[in-house]
Amino acid sequence: MTQSSLKSFRDTVEAIVVALLLAFVIRAFVVQAFKIPSGSMLDTLLIGDHLLVTKFAYDLRLPSTVFLDTTDGKVLYTVSDPERGDIVVFKYPEDETKDFIKRVVALPGETLEIREKVVYIDGQPLDEPYVRHTKHTMEPVRDNFGPYTVPEGQYFMLGDNREASHDSRWWGPVKREKIVGKALVIYWSWGSITDVRFGRIGTLFL
Template sequence: MSLQAILGNFALILFILTIATGIIWFLDVFHFSRLRRVKADQALAEFDARHARLRADGVKADDSGRSRLEAEILRQPTWIEYSGSFFPVIALVFFLRSFLYEPFKIPSSSMVPTLVIGDLILVNKFTYGIRLPVINKKIIDINDPQRGDVMVFKFPKDPSLDYIKRVVGVPGDKITYKNKRLTVNGKEISYQSLSDYLDEEHLSYSKQYAENLTGMQHKILNDERAPAYVQNPDPFPMHERCTYNLEGFTCTVPAGHYFMMGDNRDNSLDSRYWGFVPDENIVGKAFFVWMNFGNIRRIGSFQ
């Protein structure tokens, strides 16, 4: 793994920091602190013996420095003190973001209108199963992704990147996207027209619909100027499961994989272009916007 990849992998950095500070904390508790205690006891014994001799010679000895001497010897070195104080905090953050909830920031407009650029979201890390941090290997099954879920996953072409899209197809599904309308396993998805969506950044309007994806209703956008066909899809693994034409495409989702699409349908590079998402790439289920510094009204659940 390159240095750039390591620096870009916050989970790995957090894991290394947890292990490093944990080792220092453990060594201090069970080794270094005992050495300091032994050294302090020896120094105090010498201190007491010296003062006892002075008193025997009739000299009044000042014992006020005894506690100061002990405190100086028992004091942790700065590097141990900082490591020991940071360890529980780092370990707690590592546990929370590895097994419970992880924050992400939305960097693109591919999920508009559900999620917009600048949304800070929370991702549930356990709803799809417990996975070992860093290597992302599932060790406990809990639930499988369902159609309509908004899911964060490792980008199949570059697993160092995290992507977020909506689950459109689960293993075994036959997905057809024809003239910008979805059909799942031969059943046409229902659409309800909504008022046009205004993109305030580019001052343009898009057609907005409520899409009922087998019981999960959410909003999507269509750009009437964009073609219905997929332009230049990659030769992704198992691309033979997909057929493309001028009206759209049809794909059959293989076992252990998922078909993902952005809600901003004509402005999203997704499974139409780079293929299926394997189960081992799943990060978790996105479910809550906890902050958007440009618009605090965005805070809330979007499922």
């Protein structure tokens, strides 16, 4: 191998290593991609939407690796607290190998009650223009629920497609440390291979 070809080989290897390191840092600390597999968040999120989720919206955490298990993430710096209305990705409480996406509806210490499909927080009806009511697909029906006081450090999650969402009404609130990140933007969307929904690309969730 000549001197020039050796240098070219080293440059290529260095470029690959740098690219891999950047990809790891971005995925671990900055953003992660998710695909919407179900209709539980209709009409806000459609099946086939592809999202970028910001992982530092709430906490900057030490990432998990094959050498270090930090499933709950050691918090390096707290940025902000989740707010009502945020669309978040979190570890499914009944199987943490799965990620779920729902909307934060009730905060720590608040009392939530659902009466005839209307959500009340601390006795006050919640304005939810994003909610879709359809035919029930989840059993048992959860049109009425609570009252339930959310424990400290936990959040009550509901899907926008209320009658077709498996959410905190079934498996309880989500611990803050199980929240992966906050929905940021739709970067791709299609209903099928030939049906690209260009109008949804670039939709921001701020």
